[in-house]
Amino acid sequence: MMSMGSVAMVAALASLAVSSTASRDVVELRPDLAVEQLAPGVWRHTSYKNLPTYGNTPANGMIVVSDSAAMVVDTPWTNEQMEVLGAWLADSLHARVIVAVPCHAHDDCIGGLGAAHRMGATSYALNQTLEFAKRDGKEIPQNAFADSMSLTIGAREILLLHAGPGHTPDNIVAWVPDQKVLFGGCLVRSAHAKSLGNTAEADLQGWPGTIRTLLARFPDAGIIIPGHGAPGGLDLLDHTLALLAERE
């Protein structure tokens, strides 16, 4: 028969094991907003929104910090969440959001852009994303580019690239060369995804070629962040191609 002492010990060990696997350095800012460091100065933010068709839906964005400057690639779903994220960056990382980039014009990328503008961030987006934001009555990004552009955040350089259509015609990716982190956004599906997600504006013909362009362009990507679900490696690009092949 087990003594009370060893039962307590087993319980304590079990809770230790749970917290060490569950934490993975995730910082929960609110029940609907969390951040997780993936590499030095590179974070993922995850926000949740209750959607009529999909239920409570998590969406990822990326934060790149250098010195006291921060860049947010895809805002959280809402302005309120973006305000909480900006306050956390200021208080905890002593960084101000100077740049915001929505990777396409859907709410999980652009929904917090108004708050980002109000906190003094300058925004950049593909020219087509500006058109879609205007068409859909969303906050309009301030600066447009065609195809690709490089942005300097503190001492770091980040590449924004339109590799082609996929989840939407305008979806772009962001590349952090010094950490080999690729933010794929909703163009890239997570390893657990069993479908292509919301394909209402997808280009199913063009999408595979766009993923192959990413494979050719970033063969040394170490971490790839999808729009929804857990980050992974190059396997996420292969998995997205496999999901596309199933649709043919």
Ligand SMILES: [Zn+2]
């Ligand atoms: Zn989308």
Ligand SMILES: [Zn+2]
């Ligand atoms: Zn999405």
